[in-house]
Amino acid sequence: MISPTVYLARHMQVMLSTLGQMIRSPMSNLMTIAVMGIALALPAGLHIILKNVQQVTAQWDGAAQISLFLKPSVTDKQATQLANVLRQRQDVKSVTTITRIEALEDFRQNSGFGEALEALEDNPFPAVIVIYPTEQSDNLVTVQAMLASFKERSEVELAQLDMQWLKRLYAIMDFGRRGIWVLAAMLSLSVLLVVGNTIRLAIQNRRDEIEIIKLIGGTDAFIRRPFLYTGFWYGLSGGILSWLLVTLSIWLLSGPVSQLATLYDSDYSLSSLDLSSSLILLGLSISLGLAGSWLAVSRHLHAVEPE
Amino acid sequence: MIEFHNVSKRYPGFGDALSQVSFKLTSGELAFLTGHSGAGKSTLLKLIAVLIRPTNGQVLVNNENIGHISRRRIPYVRRNVGIIFQDHKLLFDRTVFDNVALPLVISGLSHREIGRRVRASLDKVGLLSKEKSLPITLSGGQQQRVGIARAVVNKPAILLADEPTGNLDPELSREIMDLFVQFQQVGTSVLIASHDLDLIAQMNSKVLTLHEGKMIAGGMHNEPQGGLR
Numbered sequence: 260m261i262s263p264t265v266y267l268a269r270h271m272q273v274m275l276s277t278l279g280q281m282i283r284s285p286m287s288n289l290m291t292i293a294v295m296g297i298a299l300a301l302p303a304g305l306h307i308i309l310k311n312v313q314q315v316t317a318q319w320d321g322a323a324q325i326s327l328f329l330k331p332s333v334t335d336k337q338a339t340q341l342a343n344v345l346r347q348r349q350d351v352k353s354v355t356t357i358t359r360i361e362a363l364e365d366f367r368q369n370s371g372f373g374e375a376l377e378a379l380e381d382n383p384f385p386a387v388i389v390i391y392p393t394e395q396s397d398n399l400v401t402v403q404a405m406l407a408s409f410k411e412r413s414e415v416e417l418a419q420l421d422m423q424w425l426k427r428l429y430a431i432m433d434f435g436r437r438g439i440w441v442l443a444a445m446l447s448l449s450v451l452l453v454v455g456n457t458i459r460l461a462i463q464n465r466r467d468e469i470e471i472i473k474l475i476g477g478t479d480a481f482i483r484r485p486f487l488y489t490g491f492w493y494g495l496s497g498g499i500l501s502w503l504l505v506t507l508s509i510w511l512l513s514g515p516v517s518q519l520a521t522l523y524d525s526d527y528s529l530s531s532l533d534l535s536s537s538l539i540l541l542g543l544s545i546s547l548g549l550a551g552s553w554l555a556v557s558r559h560l561h562a563v564e565p566e
Numbered sequence: 567m568i569e570f571h572n573v574s575k576r577y578p579g580f581g582d583a584l585s586q587v588s589f590k591l592t593s594g595e596l597a598f599l600t601g602h603s604g605a606g607k608s609t610l611l612k613l614i615a616v617l618i619r620p621t622n623g624q625v626l627v628n629n630e631n632i633g634h635i636s637r638r639r640i641p642y643v644r645r646n647v648g649i650i651f652q653d654h655k656l657l658f659d660r661t662v663f664d665n666v667a668l669p670l671v672i673s674g675l676s677h678r679e680i681g682r683r684v685r686a687s688l689d690k691v692g693l694l695s696k697e698k699s700l701p702i703t704l705s706g707g708q709q710q711r712v713g714i715a716r717a718v719v720n721k722p723a724i725l726l727a728d729e730p731t732g733n734l735d736p737e738l739s740r741e742i743m744d745l746f747v748q749f750q751q752v753g754t755s756v757l758i759a760s761h762d763l764d765l766i767a768q769m770n771s772k773v774l775t776l777h778e779g780k781m782i783a784g785g786m787h788n789e790p791q792g793g794l795r
Binding site: 262265266268269467468470471472473474475477478479481564565566 | 612716
């Protein structure tokens with residue numbers, strides 16, 4: 260029987276010799292690897308973009324705020340009192356009051372329509388109380404309950420929660436995530452077929468060799484081995500290429516993104532593939548390479564029988 | 567070492583390629599298999615190498631009935647049967663050494679053992695100096711001897727040769743035959759399919775003659791039909 264060391268040495272030998280064969284005919288192999296690399300880089304890249312968007316919006320997640328527009332009859336003093344009452348609530352982190360005068364001043368300075376205000380006799384602005392919920396109560400259900408309770412107060416003309424757009428964004432992102440999964444599944448399938456077809460051609464090219472090996476007592480496992488290792492190498496190099504493509508693209512985009520972030524007063528920067536995502540990408544690519552070659556080998560090897 | 571008991575091989579639509587063939591070849595016995603083309607020589611050899619299965623009868627190789635063994639078992643049977651082909655069946659992208667080493671690599675021998683046995687085998691056929699050559703650079707007779715070295719490197723119990731001297735001149739043919747006799751002398755059963763009647767006449771060995779699928783000389787006769795099934 261074969262000793263384990265010899266068995267291992269044989270695997271190593273086949274592993275290295277298949278790599279050697281691939282390196283000796285670089286052009287056709289590079290084509291296959293490029294197809295794999297690009298096909299995998301596409302979903303991986305979209306995944307990274309989505310992840311970045313999630314990171315940005317995660318910062319907004321704790322940004323639920325309820326604006327209470329008070330009735331015009333409520334004076335600034337009453338407004339401050341109401342703000343103090345609200346501040347006592349367990350689920351409120353902080354409260355900001357914009358008095359009617361402050362609102363007027365703010366408008367006069369920032370809107371550019373200051374002169375229009377001169378024409379008005381009264382201050383048209385209501386006092387506004389902005390309520391920030393605590394982190395524990397910062398979820399849609401609790402915040403909506405809070406909103407309902409504020410609406411019932413007699414001083415409040417209008418209570419408004421600015422979360423609808425966030426919900427819509429999340430729905431779009433969810434859609435995007437599904438889309439990426441569908442795309443990844445279809446491109447993975449195509450990678451599988453590309454590897455399978457390449458291995459099928461390799462089997463056809465080495466038909467004579469396979470026949471001779473079968474004639475002198477080579478087992479199916481022995482014949483399968485070099486093709487499976489070839490699939491492994493396709494998977495590994497395709498995975499590395501897709502990693503490089505994604506990393507390069509992120510690097511190219513990071514400049515404009517940080518510029519954009521600066522314009523929004525943020526120090527946000529694009530994150531690239533982290534270690535675990537990189538390993539998953541490589542692992543997936545290797546599995547696809549192996550599965551593709553396994554498919555081809557199990558379908559076509561039996562067809563090559565010596566006569 | 568090889569026993570056929572009432573073996574028939576029928577190809578649907580073509581009739582019987584072999585019919586009720588019985589013969590025995592013991593260890594260390596050398597026999598010729600002869601007959602006109604289409605008489606069933608190749609079919610008989612293919613049955614021993616499990617390239618085809620018998621329709622009827624028993625084929626025993628090393629006391630194992632190989633007529634109905636599983637697919638997975640076939641490689642291990644073939645490792646004990648060295649085959650020499652008329653067209654050599656060498657791998658032309660590998661050196662002489664690698665060609666001869668192939669059966670040992672398949673069997674999973676260590677690197678050192680492979681080197682030792684391949685050189686011994688090449689030495690036997692007189693091609694030790696050519697171990698690094700590619701087969702394409704060798705003459706027909708030399709290629710045939712590489713094929714022989716590969717067939718015997720694993721020390722099989724049985725050696726089959728299909729028209730091994732088909733393309734060789736009488737002198738080279740004689741050399742090849744001398745090699746077969748040497749293997750026979752160390753206990754290998756050797757079965758040589760050939761229609762070179764002059765050569766066979768010189769050898770003074772057992773001759774199995776096939777005619778239209780029936781063994782008309784050299785076989786075992788009068789076996790009761792199906793008696794050993």
